[in-house]
Amino acid sequence: MTLKLYELVGVEETRPFxxxxxxxxxxLAHKRLDVTSIxxxxxxxxxxxxxxxEKVPVLLDGDHAVADSWAIANYLxxxxxxxxxxxxxxxxxxxxxxxxxWGDIAVIGGVFPLIAADIHAHLRPEDQDYFRNSREPRFGxxxxxxxxxxxxxxxxxxxxxxxxxxxxxxxxxxxxEAPNYADYILFGGFQWARAISDFxxxxxxxxxxxxxxxxxxAFDGLARKSPGYPV
Amino acid sequence: MTLKLYELVGVEETRPFxxxxxxxxxxLAHKRLDVTSIxxxxxxxxxxxxxxxEKVPVLLDGDHAVADSWAIANYLxxxxxxxxxxxxxxxxxxxxxxxxxWGDIAVIGGVFPLIAADIHAHLRPEDQDYFRNSREPRFGxxxxxxxxxxxxxxxxxxxxxxxxxxxxxxxxxxxxEAPNYADYILFGGFQWARAISDFxxxxxxxxxxxxxxxxxxAFDGLARKSPGYPV
Numbered sequence: 001m002t003l004k005l006y007e008l009v010g011v012e013e014t015r016p017f018x019x020x021x022x023x024x025x026x027x028l029a030h031k032r033l034d035v036t037s038i039x040x041x042x043x044x045x046x047x048x049x050x051x052x053x054e055k056v057p058v059l060l061d062g063d064h065a066v067a068d069s070w071a072i073a074n075y076l077x078x079x080x081x082x083x084x085x086x087x088x089x090x091x092x093x094x095x096x097x098x099x100x101x102w103g104d105i106a107v108i109g110g111v112f113p114l115i116a117a118d119i120h121a122h123l124r125p126e127d128q129d130y131f132r133n134s135r136e137p138r139f140g141x142x143x144x145x146x147x148x149x150x151x152x153x154x155x156x157x158x159x160x161x162x163x164x165x166x167x168x169x170x171x172x173x174x175x176x177e178a179p180n181y182a183d184y185i186l187f188g189g190f191q192w193a194r195a196i197s198d199f200x201x202x203x204x205x206x207x208x209x210x211x212x213x214x215x216x217x218a219f220d221g222l223a224r225k226s227p228g229y230p231v
Numbered sequence: 232m233t234l235k236l237y238e239l240v241g242v243e244e245t246r247p248f249x250x251x252x253x254x255x256x257x258x259l260a261h262k263r264l265d266v267t268s269i270x271x272x273x274x275x276x277x278x279x280x281x282x283x284x285e286k287v288p289v290l291l292d293g294d295h296a297v298a299d300s301w302a303i304a305n306y307l308x309x310x311x312x313x314x315x316x317x318x319x320x321x322x323x324x325x326x327x328x329x330x331x332x333w334g335d336i337a338v339i340g341g342v343f344p345l346i347a348a349d350i351h352a353h354l355r356p357e358d359q360d361y362f363r364n365s366r367e368p369r370f371g372x373x374x375x376x377x378x379x380x381x382x383x384x385x386x387x388x389x390x391x392x393x394x395x396x397x398x399x400x401x402x403x404x405x406x407x408e409a410p411n412y413a414d415y416i417l418f419g420g421f422q423w424a425r426a427i428s429d430f431x432x433x434x435x436x437x438x439x440x441x442x443x444x445x446x447x448x449a450f451d452g453l454a455r456k457s458p459g460y461p462v
Contacts (some may be wrong), residue, residue, distance in 0.1 A: 088322015094407030095326040101394040102333065163332040174323030 003033055006040040010122035010196075013039040015227040017122070019108050019192035020069040021178070022223070024057040026184035027073050029219035031083045042127045046149055058193045070100055086181035091189040095156040099174070099182050102163070106141075107189035110157040111201065113139075118197035150199065155161055157201070166208040172214070179218060185204050194228040201231070233262055235291040237271040237279055241353035241427075246458040248426035250339050250355070250419040251300040253454070255288040255308075257415035258304050260450035263316045273358045300332055304412050317412035321350040330405065332415050333394070338420035341388040342432065344370075347380040349428035379428065388432070392439055393398070398440040403445070408447060417456070418446045425459040 004142050004174070005028070008018035016037065028035045040047060040056050051058045055069030058074070066075045077086045077093065087093035116135065120128055120143050132143060139146050164186060167174060174182040190212050202209040216224040236259070239249035247253070247268065259266045271278060271287050282289045284298030290306070295305045308317045308324065318324035347366065351359055351374050363374060370377050395417060398405060405413040421443050424432050433440040447455040 003247060027449060033393050085322065088325065089320020090407060091294020091316065091319020091411055091413070092326055093322070094411075095330060095413050096393060096406050097402060098398040099326060099396055100332065100415070101397040104394055118257055162336055163329055166332040167329040171325060171328060175322060178327075180322055181331070182322070182326050191278065 001027065003035045004038055005035045006038045006058040006060075007057045009039040009041060010119075010127065011124055012042065012122075012227065014229060015195055017192055017195035018056060019111075019188035020055075021057045022191040023069040023181075023184050024059065024072050024182070024186035025222065026187060026215070026218070027086055027181055027210075029222050030086060030180065031076050031080050031182070033076070033080065033083070037228065039123065040216055041207070042130045070073055070097070074148060078191050088175060088180055091169050092175075092180070092182070096182050096185065100185050104186040106160045106163075107186050108158055108192070111189050113146045113153055114150045114157065114199055115147075115193050115197040116143045118199065152200065158203075158206070164211075165208050168211050176208075176224070183211075183215060189214065191226075191228070192217050194223075194231065195226065196229075198229040220229050234246070234259065235269055236266045237287045237289040237291075239274060240270040240353055241350075241358065243353070243458065245266050246353070246426055248350070248423055249287060249445060250342075250423035251286075253289045253419035253420050253422040254300040254412075255290065255303050256453065257418060257449070258307055258317055258412055260453050261317060261415070262311050264307070264308050264311065264314070271357065273361045292431075294402065301328070314346045316325075319411055323406075323411070323413070327413050329415050334416040334420060335390045335427075337394075338417050338425070341391055342420050342424050344377045344384055345381045345388065345430055345432065346378075346424050346428040347374045349430065353427050358462045382401070385430075385432065389434075389437070394436065396439050399442050404442070408444060414442075414446060418443065422447075422454050422457075422459070425454075425462065426457065430462040431461055 005024060007016040007021040007025070009016055013201040016025070044151070045054055046060050048054070048056065051065040051067055057069055058065060058067045059072045060081065066072045073086055074093070076158060087096055120131055123131055136142055165173065171177070174186065190201065193199070202212065227228070236252070236255060238247040238252040238256070240247055247256070279285070279287065280300070282296040282298055286298070288300055289296060289301060290303045292310065296302045304317055305324070318327055332353045351362055355357055364427055367373055369438050395405065402408070404410040405417065421432065424430070433443065
């Protein structure tokens with residue numbers, strides 16, 4: 001039975017861009033599970049309300065629905081234990097919970113101001129209104145004002161990646177010799193930016209850049225083949 | 232055979248205070264390994280030079296010496312695999328590498344300016360000179376200037392703990408249901424401060440405060456029984 005995944009898109013149905021959906025996409029590929037994508041847009045709350053969620057990703061596995069990328073990763077690990085592990089054991093699962101929060105704050109939170117206006121540019125008009133009206137109050141600024149300072153703000157974002165950068169000095173992936181869910185957590189934020197923005201988050205000589213490149217190539221280039229900007 | 236651990240102390244031989252040594256102390260207790268402490272001071276480089284290190288912790292296990300808290304944790308996990316695991320599997324070991332860097336930056340790096348002057352006050356005169364002359368150039372300020380702003384700086388420190396704080400919403404320890412090395416990594420920084428400073432790093436209603444309390448009580452109160460300030 002093929003799994004189904006509600007994934008965030010904008011004007012183009014074939015350009016999934018949510019950092020959380022990309023975490024799940026990579027996790028499904030890691031588990032060697034086929035999935036059918038169901039494009040979903042910010043204002044299509046009704047489509048996922050039966051699954052008691054207002055956000056994507058929402059995963060459908062037969063009659064079972066799971067919302068939230070962290071819950072989905074745990075569901076996949078438990079429901080498909082014979083397939084490659086996402087966490088590499090109980091310790092990894094517990095520690096990944098903290099890396100997930102770090103990823104939400106340092107990566108997704110750090111990236112958002114840099115690409116906020118670019119996200120808006122990729123949405124349908126009704127979704128643009130939703131996006132602007134829901135995001136601008138959080139910052140007390142317009143999307144354009146949020147992005148205006150990005151040439152300076154990106155320096156702070158890059159600096160905040162030091163724990164990841166330093167880790168990559170002695171091991172190729174956060175998960176160790178091969179990537180696991182810890183990597184997909186963090187990669188999701190970079191793939192989100194890549195899908196929607198031509199702004200260069202990373203310098204080419206940054207070890208994080210090389211790590212991102214390897215994840216773009218993983219699973220037969222799953223992430224690289226998805227529409228994005230080559231930065 | 233009893234292990235031996237070179238541990239940083241100041242004026243008082245019975246007040247070990249290094250955050251890195253405390254990581255190792257807790258790891259040894261987790262592994263149920265007895266250890267004899269060898270007090271060591273900043274300027275006693277000659278005592279550990281045979282072990283090719285200028286810093287502590289240095290662990291002696293018979294003829295084998297291991298320097299650096301991260302290397303020691305990995306050594307203990309490999310040398311004593313039948314004892315309680317520090318990492319909970321290969322995934323945990325890999326992810327702990329990143330949490331170790333996060334701990335170095337957000338916890339130890341965040342705490343240092345808050346307690347710099349208090350560390351100095353606990354050292355012997357010759358170690359005071361070493362400490363001042365090695366630390367002040369890194370900041371371009373005197374120890375007293377570094378600490379002067381701490382009532383404001385502590386707010387930034389507390390905010391930076393959000394990934395830890397949010398993790399503790401859904402699990403009692405970073406390592407899961409019970410503490411493991413991921414917890415000791417972060418706890419070491421708090422125990423360092425507790426040993427040497429009466430400055431309140433955390434508010435009592437902070438989930439991080441409750442987590443620290445549980446680790447102070449772990450292993451029959453190993454950390455709480457060590458000299459410190461009740462904050």
